[in-house]
Amino acid sequence: MSIEDDVRIVGQQALQASRDLAMFSTKKKNAFLEAMADELESRKDQILEANDKDVQAGRAEGLSAVLLDRLTLTDEVYESMIGGIQDVIGLKDQIGQKMSTWIRPNGLEINKVRVPIGVIGIIYESRPNVTADASVLCIKSSNTVILKGGKEALHSNRAIATALQEGGEKKGLPANAIQLIKTTDRSAVTALVRLNDYVDLVIPRGGEGLIHAVTVQATVPVIKHYKGVCHVYVDESADLDMAVDIIENAKCQRPGVCNSLETLLVNRAIAPAFLPRVAERLQSAGVELRGDEAARGLVPDMTEATEEDWSEEYLDLILSIAIVDDVKAAIEHINRYGSKHSDAIITQDERAQKCFMQQVDASTVYVNASTRFTDGNEFGLGAEMGISTDKLHARGPMGLEELTTYKYQVFGTGQIR
Amino acid sequence: MSIEDDVRIVGQQALQASRDLAMFSTKKKNAFLEAMADELESRKDQILEANDKDVQAGRAEGLSAVLLDRLTLTDEVYESMIGGIQDVIGLKDQIGQKMSTWIRPNGLEINKVRVPIGVIGIIYESRPNVTADASVLCIKSSNTVILKGGKEALHSNRAIATALQEGGEKKGLPANAIQLIKTTDRSAVTALVRLNDYVDLVIPRGGEGLIHAVTVQATVPVIKHYKGVCHVYVDESADLDMAVDIIENAKCQRPGVCNSLETLLVNRAIAPAFLPRVAERLQSAGVELRGDEAARGLVPDMTEATEEDWSEEYLDLILSIAIVDDVKAAIEHINRYGSKHSDAIITQDERAQKCFMQQVDASTVYVNASTRFTDGNEFGLGAEMGISTDKLHARGPMGLEELTTYKYQVFGTGQIR
Numbered sequence: 001m002s003i004e005d006d007v008r009i010v011g012q013q014a015l016q017a018s019r020d021l022a023m024f025s026t027k028k029k030n031a032f033l034e035a036m037a038d039e040l041e042s043r044k045d046q047i048l049e050a051n052d053k054d055v056q057a058g059r060a061e062g063l064s065a066v067l068l069d070r071l072t073l074t075d076e077v078y079e080s081m082i083g084g085i086q087d088v089i090g091l092k093d094q095i096g097q098k099m100s101t102w103i104r105p106n107g108l109e110i111n112k113v114r115v116p117i118g119v120i121g122i123i124y125e126s127r128p129n130v131t132a133d134a135s136v137l138c139i140k141s142s143n144t145v146i147l148k149g150g151k152e153a154l155h156s157n158r159a160i161a162t163a164l165q166e167g168g169e170k171k172g173l174p175a176n177a178i179q180l181i182k183t184t185d186r187s188a189v190t191a192l193v194r195l196n197d198y199v200d201l202v203i204p205r206g207g208e209g210l211i212h213a214v215t216v217q218a219t220v221p222v223i224k225h226y227k228g229v230c231h232v233y234v235d236e237s238a239d240l241d242m243a244v245d246i247i248e249n250a251k252c253q254r255p256g257v258c259n260s261l262e263t264l265l266v267n268r269a270i271a272p273a274f275l276p277r278v279a280e281r282l283q284s285a286g287v288e289l290r291g292d293e294a295a296r297g298l299v300p301d302m303t304e305a306t307e308e309d310w311s312e313e314y315l316d317l318i319l320s321i322a323i324v325d326d327v328k329a330a331i332e333h334i335n336r337y338g339s340k341h342s343d344a345i346i347t348q349d350e351r352a353q354k355c356f357m358q359q360v361d362a363s364t365v366y367v368n369a370s371t372r373f374t375d376g377n378e379f380g381l382g383a384e385m386g387i388s389t390d391k392l393h394a395r396g397p398m399g400l401e402e403l404t405t406y407k408y409q410v411f412g413t414g415q416i417r
Numbered sequence: 418m419s420i421e422d423d424v425r426i427v428g429q430q431a432l433q434a435s436r437d438l439a440m441f442s443t444k445k446k447n448a449f450l451e452a453m454a455d456e457l458e459s460r461k462d463q464i465l466e467a468n469d470k471d472v473q474a475g476r477a478e479g480l481s482a483v484l485l486d487r488l489t490l491t492d493e494v495y496e497s498m499i500g501g502i503q504d505v506i507g508l509k510d511q512i513g514q515k516m517s518t519w520i521r522p523n524g525l526e527i528n529k530v531r532v533p534i535g536v537i538g539i540i541y542e543s544r545p546n547v548t549a550d551a552s553v554l555c556i557k558s559s560n561t562v563i564l565k566g567g568k569e570a571l572h573s574n575r576a577i578a579t580a581l582q583e584g585g586e587k588k589g590l591p592a593n594a595i596q597l598i599k600t601t602d603r604s605a606v607t608a609l610v611r612l613n614d615y616v617d618l619v620i621p622r623g624g625e626g627l628i629h630a631v632t633v634q635a636t637v638p639v640i641k642h643y644k645g646v647c648h649v650y651v652d653e654s655a656d657l658d659m660a661v662d663i664i665e666n667a668k669c670q671r672p673g674v675c676n677s678l679e680t681l682l683v684n685r686a687i688a689p690a691f692l693p694r695v696a697e698r699l700q701s702a703g704v705e706l707r708g709d710e711a712a713r714g715l716v717p718d719m720t721e722a723t724e725e726d727w728s729e730e731y732l733d734l735i736l737s738i739a740i741v742d743d744v745k746a747a748i749e750h751i752n753r754y755g756s757k758h759s760d761a762i763i764t765q766d767e768r769a770q771k772c773f774m775q776q777v778d779a780s781t782v783y784v785n786a787s788t789r790f791t792d793g794n795e796f797g798l799g800a801e802m803g804i805s806t807d808k809l810h811a812r813g814p815m816g817l818e819e820l821t822t823y824k825y826q827v828f829g830t831g832q833i834r
Contacts, residue, residue, distance in 0.1 A: 019752070019776065104797055108786060117808055118778070196632070200808050215613070215636050221809045222638070242831040249833035335436070357826045359436065361535070369525060369829025378834070379825070380521055391534055391617050391822045392638045393810040405808045408796070409774045412786025414659040416666035417795070 003183055007191035010146055011198030013176035014119040018144040020174040022116050026093040032139055032168040037085040039167025040078075040132065043159070048073060050159035051128060058152050066256070070126045071153055081129045084383055088136045091382040094404050095142045109411040114404045116142035118200040121192050122385075123148045123214060125206040128156035134203075135164050135178045137385050141403035144177045146199065148192060151184035158182065193218035203398075205386050223394055225386035227313040228258030228341035230371040233265040233330040233356070234274060235347035242368060243346040244278050250344070250370045252285045256315045258387055259342050259374040263310060263320045265330045268294070271323050275299055287317045294323035310337040327352045331359045338362060340389050342371040363389065363396035420600055424608035427563055428615030430593035431536040435561040437591040439533050443510040449556055449585040454502040456584025457495075457549065460576070465490060467576035468545060475569050483673070487543045488570055498546045501800055505553045508799040511821050512559045526828040531821045533559035535617040538609050539802075540565045540631060542623040545573035551620075552581050552595045554802050558820035561594045563616065565609060567623075568601035575599065610635035620815075622803050640811055642803035644730040645675030645758035647788040650682040650747040650773070651691060652764030659785060660763040661695050667761070667787045669702045673732045675804055676759050676791040680727060680737045682747045685711070688740050692716055704734045711740035727754040744769045748776045755779060757806050759788040780806065780813035 024032075040047070051073040058068055073081075099112040120143045122134045131147055138145035149157040161180035168177065181188050193202050196219050204214040205225040214222060232250055234243045250261035266275055271294070279289060279299040289295075290305040302321070309320040310333070324330045327345070334343050344366035345356040353367045364374045374396060376384025381399040388394040394402035441449075457464070468490040475488055490498075516529040537560045539551045548564055555562035566574040578597035585594065598605050610619050613636050621631040622642040631639060649667055651660045667678035683692055688711070696706060696716040706712075707722040719738070726737040727750070741747045744762070751760050761783035762773040770784045781791045791813060793801025798816040805811040811819035 022775070102797065104795070108790060110796060219632050221807065223809075239831070245831065245833055253834055353828075358439070362824065364825040364827060366827045367829060369827060369832040370834055372834045373525060373827065373832065374825075378521070379527060380519065390638065392640075395822055396825050405812055407779065408781040408791075408813050410781060410783045410786060410790065411770075412784060414656070414662065415786040415790065416662055417670055417787055417789045 003185050003187050004191045006183065007181065007188055007195065008198075010179050010181060011119065011192075011195040014144045014146050014179060015198045017174040017176040018116065018118045021139070021142050021144055021177055024142070028172065029093065029140055029142065030089045031171040032173040033085050033089050033136060035171040035173075036136065036139075036164045036167040037082050039163045039170075040082050040085070040160070043163045044078065047156065047159040047163065048078070050155040053155045054128070054153050063152060067126050067152070071128065071156075073128055073156060077129055081132045084133055085136050088140050088383050091140065091400055093140065094401050099406060106415050107413060108415050111409045111411075112406050113409050115407050117403060117405050119144050119146065119198055120403070121146045121148065121199050121202040121220070123189060123192070123202060123204045123206070123210065125150040125210060126153050128153045128160060130205065131157045131160040131180070132164060133383070134385060135161070137383060137400060137403060139168070139173070139177060141400050143403060145179070146192065147178070147180045148189055149180070154182070154184060189213065190217050193220050193222070196220055203385060223388050223392075223398070224390050225398075226389040227339050228260070228387070228389070229262050229311055229313050229337060229339040230259060230341055231263045231265055231330075231334050231338060231343040232261055232371065233324070233327070233334070233343070233345045234267060234270065235327055235345055235349060235352050236267045236269045237349040237352070238270065238274075238346040239348060239368075240270070240274050240277065243274065244281050246344065246346060246368070246370050247278055248281050248285060250372055251282060251287055251319055252317065253372055255317050258313070259371050260315070261319065261371055262312065262314055263322065263337070265322050265324050265333055266295070267330075268323050268325055271295070271298055275321070282319060285317070287319050289319055289321055291321040292323060295321040313339070327355050331356060335359075335361050340391070341387065342366065342374040344369060344371050363387065420602050420604050421608045423600065424598065424605055424612065425615070427596050427598060428536065428609075428612040431561045431563050431596060432615045434591040434593040435533065435535045438556070438559050438561055438594055441559065445589065446510065446557055446559065447506045448588045449590040450502050450506050450553060452588040452590075453553065453556075453581045453584040454499050456580045456587075457499050457502070457577070460580045461495065464573065464576040464580065465495070467572040470572045471545070471570050480569060484543050484569070488545065488573075490545055490573065494546055498549045501550055502553050505557050505800050508557065508817055510557065511818050516823060523832050524830060525832050528826045528828075529823050530826050532824050534820060534822050536561050536563065536615055537820070538563045538565065538616050538619040538637070540606060540609070540619060540621045540623070540627065542567040542627060543570050545570045545577060547622065548574045548577040548597070549581060550800070551802060552578070554800060554817060554820060556585070556590070556594060558817050560820060562596070563609065564595070564597045565606055566597070571599070571601060606630065607634050610637050610639070613637055620802060640805050640809075640815070641807050642815075643806040644756050645677070645804070645806070646679050646728055646730050646754060646756040647676060647758055648680045648682055648747075648751050648755060648760040649678055649788065650741070650744070650751070650760070650762045651684060651687065652744055652762055652766060652769050653684045653686045654766040654769065655684075655687065655691075655763040656765060656785075657687070657691050657694065660691065661698050663761065663763060663785070663787050664695055665698050665702060667789055668699060668704055668736055669734065670789055672734050675730070676788050677732070678736065678788055679729065679731055680739065680754070682739050682741050682750055683712070684747075685740050685742055688712070688715055692738070699736060702734070704736050706736055706738055708738040709740060712738040730756070744772050748773060752776075752778050757808070758804065759783065759791040761786060761788050780804065
C-alpha cells in the first residue's frame with residue numbers, strides 16, 4: 001500500500017472514532033485520562049528506554065545541543081507530562097455547553113452549542129512530550145487526534161502514543177482515538193494535510209520550514225503556531241526602572257520560547273537616558289545587543305542590526321534594538337516586522353496606551369507587563385495546545401475552548417417559511 | 418506589470434486601508450454606509466446600464482436562464498441591495514466589544530476584545546448584488562474588502578464597487594477600502610488566495626468548481642460557503658401531517674437556495690403509510706422524485722436514485738428519497754452524503770431527537786422545523802455574508818460577529834515572571 005493509502009486509512013479510522021468519542025460524558029472522558037496517566041506511569045522504564053534510543057541516534061547523527069535537549073525526556077519532563085494530564089482532568093469540559101439560546105417570534109428555539117471539531121492532525125518536531133500534551137487536550141475536548149512527530153523522536157512518540165491509547169482503552173476509549181503516523185517519509189505530511197474528507201483541522205507546531213511546508217500544501221484548515229517576534233516599546237513617559245525590569249525579564253527569563261522578547265524599540269527622546277541603563281543590565285546578563293545606527297551611537301558596544309534582524313526570532317540571548325520617533329513609528333515597525341504574537345508598550349501615557357492597544361496587530365498586546373505572560377496557564381485558561389499566531393478561530397493561547405466548534409440546535413413545532 | 422504584481426498592489430493597499438478603517442467609530446462607519454446607499458441611489462441608471470451590457474453579452478454567449486436570472490439587476494433586486502445597507506446600518510457594531518475581562522492573581526487585567534479580521538477577499542460568481550452586500554458587511558465590521566466577481570458580471574461589479582467606494586469617500590472612507598479586481602484572468606484568483614502577507618481571509622461563494630479551485634490553491638485561510646445537501650428524516654413517531662408540510666416547504670418554497678431540501682429519509686416502519694401521502698403532495702407541486710428500491714416499491718411513479726443522487730445539490734424541483742431502518746441509519750446516511758449544512762428530524766420521540774441533534778455533523782440541526790430557516794435574518798442575526806459549511810471560526814450563517822476576530826489587551830503595573 002502507498003503512504004497515501006496508509007494515511008487515508010488512519011483518517012477514516014480517526015473519523016469513525018470521533019463519532020464514538022463525541023458520545024462520552026465528562027466523567028467517562030476523565031476516566032480515560034486517568035487511565036492514560038496510569039499507563040504512562042507504569043510504562044515509564046520502557047518509554048525512557050525508547051527515548052534513550054532516539055537520543056543516542058540523534059547524538060550519532062550530530063543533532064545540535066538544542067535539539068538533543070528538546071528530544072530528551074528527563075525525569076522532570078516526564079513527571080510534568082503526567083502532571084499535565086491531571087491538570088487537564090481538572091479543567092472544565094466545554095463540550096455540550098450552551099453558548100447562547102434564544103426564541104424567535106415564530107417560536108423556534110435556537111441553541112448555539114459547543115461541539116468537538118472532530119479529527120485534529122498535529123504536526124510537530126522533536127519534543128516527544130507533545131505527543132501526550134496534545135493527545136490529552138484532544139481527548140478532553142472529544143476530538144480524535146492524528147499525530148505526526150519529528151523522525152528523530154519516533155521511538156519515543158510510538159511508545160508514548162501506544163501507552164496513551166492502550167491505557168485509555170482499558171476504560172473504553174474508542175480504538176484509534178489517538179493515532180501516530182509511523183512512517184518518517186515526508187509524503188505522509190502532504191497526504192495528511194490534504195485529507196479533507198476525514199481531517200477537520202491541522203495544527204503545525206514548529207520552525208519556519210515546517211510551517212511553510214504545511215501552509216503551501218494544506219487543503220485542510222490550518223491554525224499555525226508560528227514564531228514569536230515579540231517587541232517591547234519604551235515610550236517617552238515610561239517608568240524607566242519598570243521598563244528595565246520588564247525588558248530583562250522578557251528577554252532573559254527563558255529566551256528559548258516564543259513569547260520572549262526579540263526586539264526592543266526605544267523612544268528617541270528618552271533613549272540617551274534609558275538605553276545605556278538597559279544595555280548595562282542586559283549585557284551583564286550575557287545578552288548580545290544588535291542596534292540600528294542611532295542605538296549604536298548611544299551604546300558603542302553593540303553590533304550592527306541588519307534588515308534580517310528585525311524579523312528574526314533568536315530564541316537566544318540576543319536582542320535587536322531600534323530607536324523610533326514616537327508610538328506611531330513603533331506600531332509601524334511592529335506591524336511590519338512582527339509575527340502577530342505578543343507586543344508590549346511601557347508608558348504612563350493613556351493616549352499612547354490606547355493607540356498601541358488598538359493598532360498593534362497581535363494576539364496579545366500589553367501595557368506595562370512582560371510579554372512572557374502569553375501562555376494558557378498564565379492567562380488562567382489551563383493547559384494549552386500552543387499559541388496561535390493566526391487570526392481565525394483561535395488567536396493567542398489555544399486551550400480547550402479553542403479546540404471546540406459549535407452547531408445550532410433548533411427546536412420547532414412544525415414551523416415552515 | 419504581471420497580474421501577480423497587480424494583485425499584490427491591491428493587497429498592499431487593502432492592508433494599508435484596513436489600518437485606517439480600524440480607527441473609525443460606529444457613527445462614522447454608519448455615515449460611510451449612508452453615503453454608499455445614497456450613491457447607489459443616484460447612480461442607479463448608470464449601474465443598470467452597465468448591468469444591461471453584461472446581460473446582453475451573457476445572452477449572446479448563451480448563458481443559461483438560471484445564470485442570466487442571477488446576473489440581472491431587476492428593480493426589486495436593486496432596491497433590496499440599497500435596503501440591505503439600511504439594515505446593516507441598524508445592526509449592532511461588534512468591534513471593540515469586550516467578550517470577557519478578568520484579573521489574574523498577580524494583578525494583570527486581561528481583556529478579550531473583538532477586533533476586525535483585517536483584509537477579506539470575496540470570490541463569487543454571477544450575482545452583482547453580492548458586490549454591495551459583501552462590501553457593506555465588511556465596512557461595518559471595519560474590514561477592507563477585495564472583490565473578485567464572475568467575469569460575466571464585470572461591468573455591473575465595476576459600476577457598483579466604484580459607486581460604493583466613491584460614495585463612502587465623500588464621508589471619509591479610506592481610499593482602497595473596497596477594491597474590485599478588474600482582470601478576468603483566472604490567475605488573479607490564484608494570486609489573491611496566496612497573498613498571505615496582506616490578506617487575512619478568503620471567502621469563496623459559489624459552485625463546486627469555484628470552491629474546489631480556491632481550496633486547492635489557497636495558502637490564505639478560507640471559509641467555504643459550499644453546497645447544501647440538506648436532509649429531512651421522518652422518524653417512526655413523527656406527526657405525519659407536520660412532516661408533509663415541512664417537507665413541501667423545505668423542497669418547494671425556494672428550491673434554488675442552499676438551505677432547501679435535497680434528500681428525504683423515511684423510517685421503514687411508517688414508510689407504507691407516509692410515503693404515498695408525501696409523494697402525492699410533492700408531485701402535485703411538480704417535484705420529480707428519485708427513490709431507492711424500497712421507496713420505488715411504495716410509490717411506483719419514481720425514477721431510480723443512483724449513488725450520485727445522494728450527494729447531489731439539485732437546486733431544483735427534484736428530491737431523492739431513501740428508506741432507512743432507524744434514526745441511527747438516518748444519521749449515518751446524512752454524515753456520509755451530507756454537506757454539513759442543515760438537516761432536520763421530524764419526530765415526537767425525545768430520545769431520537771437527542772440522538773439526531775448530537776450526532777448529525779452539520780452547522781444546523783432541526784427538530785420539527787423546515788431546513789429553510791438556516792439564514793442570518795431568520796436566526797435574528799441580521800444580514801449575512803452567507804452560510805459557512807466549514808467548522809472553524811464561523812459555522813452556519815456568517816454575520817457581522819463572524820467577520821470579527823479578537824485580541825487580548827492586557828494591562829499591567831510592571832508584572833514580570
